[in-house]
Amino acid sequence: MTRRTIGIAMNGVTGRMGYRQHLLRSILAIRADGGIDLGGGEVLWPEPILVGRDEHRVRAIAERHGLERWTTSLDDALADPLTEVYFDAQVTPAREKALRAAIAAGKHVYTEKPTAESLDGALELARLARDAGVRTGAVQDKLFLPGLLKLKRLVDSGFFGRILSVRGEFGYWVFEGDWQSAQRPSWNYRAEDGGGMILDMFPHWRYVLDEIIAPVRSVYAHSTTHIPVRHDEQGAEYRATADDAAYGIFELDGGIVAQINSSWAVRVDRDELVEFQVDGTEGSAVAGLRECRFQHRAATPKPVWNPDLPATEDFRTQWQPVPDNGEFDNGFRAQWELFLRHVVTGSPYRWDLLEGAKGVQLAELGLRSAREGRRLDVPALEL
Numbered sequence: 001m002t003r004r005t006i007g008i009a010m011n012g013v014t015g016r017m018g019y020r021q022h023l024l025r026s027i028l029a030i031r032a033d034g035g036i037d038l039g040g041g042e043v044l045w046p047e048p049i050l051v052g053r054d055e056h057r058v059r060a061i062a063e064r065h066g067l068e069r070w071t072t073s074l075d076d077a078l079a080d081p082l083t084e085v086y087f088d089a090q091v092t093p094a095r096e097k098a099l100r101a102a103i104a105a106g107k108h109v110y111t112e113k114p115t116a117e118s119l120d121g122a123l124e125l126a127r128l129a130r131d132a133g134v135r136t137g138a139v140q141d142k143l144f145l146p147g148l149l150k151l152k153r154l155v156d157s158g159f160f161g162r163i164l165s166v167r168g169e170f171g172y173w174v175f176e177g178d179w180q181s182a183q184r185p186s187w188n189y190r191a192e193d194g195g196g197m198i199l200d201m202f203p204h205w206r207y208v209l210d211e212i213i214a215p216v217r218s219v220y221a222h223s224t225t226h227i228p229v230r231h232d233e234q235g236a237e238y239r240a241t242a243d244d245a246a247y248g249i250f251e252l253d254g255g256i257v258a259q260i261n262s263s264w265a266v267r268v269d270r271d272e273l274v275e276f277q278v279d280g281t282e283g284s285a286v287a288g289l290r291e292c293r294f295q296h297r298a299a300t301p302k303p304v305w306n307p308d309l310p311a312t313e314d315f316r317t318q319w320q321p322v323p324d325n326g327e328f329d330n331g332f333r334a335q336w337e338l339f340l341r342h343v344v345t346g347s348p349y350r351w352d353l354l355e356g357a358k359g360v361q362l363a364e365l366g367l368r369s370a371r372e373g374r375r376l377d378v379p380a381l382e383l
């Protein structure tokens with residue numbers, strides 16, 4: 001086996017996503033498994049170069065995992081000849097500037113979503129990357145979740161007949177931070193720091209709907225801040241200036257109506273933290289992060305509305321699980337492997353910065369729709 005090393009400057013690895021999903025569960029997990037087999041006796045070996053603002057914290061992570069390369073200077077990381085890929089999992093407002101620097105340095109870039117805070121910024125990044133001839137990727141992890149892969153399998157099989165509607169329910173209670181600490185960083189609840197439900201989740205809903213169901217053609221969003229005062233990591237009270245819930249209606253190609261509730265102020269009475277119900281003429285399915293269950297037309301019960309009687313049927317037992325029929329990797333890792341292969345072999349890869357910009361577009365239109373109280377078309381994007 002010959003080893004082909006690829007240096008990846010990883011920025012934001014002290015954060016929740018950067019550390020757990022991208023460093024631990026993706027890059028270090030790939031290394032623990034011996035790298036990525038490229039075929040022909042060649043193996044791709046990712047070599048992370050940790051980048052962060054706080055020397056103490058970055059060094060601690062490097063030492064914990066036996067990594068030799070780390071720096072507090074993005075410029076140094078980009079100037080390192082080993083660096084071929086720049087990865088960004090920083091807070092959202094810090095992203096665009098760093099991606100621009102990486103592209104200008106001729107690096108391939110892979111980034112968390114949203115790729116930028118504005119559509120103009122996201123499109124400009126995609127243009128710069130195209131002109132620089134570098135390869136790009138935007139994280140679209142939900143596409144690689146077992147539950148959604150099974151849902152996609154059902155769609156591809158024609159199981160649904162004509163798809164009529166999608167109902168998505170996402171969310172859980174995020175503690176206010178006073179009597180119990182919040183389980184998400186406080187910047188998520190401050191608009192001035194890049195927070196807010198629409199900016200966070202509409203980029204996900206864009207690619208989930210576009211890729212699994214049908215392209216999104218319009219959006220109507222109602223957003224609100226249910227919890228106006230929270231407490232930060234230091235226990236200090238702050239005003240939550242960002243939306244913590246968004247109620248969205250999306251029209252898709254073919255007249256499909258998707259309605260997705262996203263809320264950090266809701267208590268969970270579901271099997272999973274996100275669930276999508278898809279109803280079609282031939283059958284329906286409910287998909288979560290891991291599981292997906294379906295009900296065929298022929299197995300559909302015929303309930304009769306009668307409020308005088310208790311429910312006569314146990315509706316939730318009338319669904320069947322979609323079998324795994326295979327093993328599912330961590331979704332972040334699966335996408336990393338595809339991207340790194342794409343960088344070194346040119347293999348097909350379609351979740352690039354233009355696809356990432358579509359997510360930013362839906363978020364921007366969602367925010368405008370909520371502000372103006374009206375439905376907005378989602379025009380096609382071009383570079």
Ligand SMILES: NC(=O)c1ccc[n+]([C@@H]2O[C@H](COP(=O)([O-])OP(=O)(O)OC[C@H]3O[C@@H](n4cnc5c(N)ncnc54)[C@H](O)[C@@H]3O)[C@@H](O)[C@H]2O)c1
Nearest residue numbers: 012013014015016017018089090091092094112113114185
């Ligand atoms: N794909 C997903 O499912 C998913 C889930 C959560 C978050 N995210 C995205 O990942 C990114 C990080 O989110 P997180 O929850 O890990 O946040 P986090 O607060 O845990 O981590 C943020 C990282 O950015 C760094 N940082 C903080 N302030 C900074 C500043 N002013 N300038 C530069 N760097 C700064 C921190 O040191 C840390 O490394 C966000 O853009 C978010 O939208 C994606």
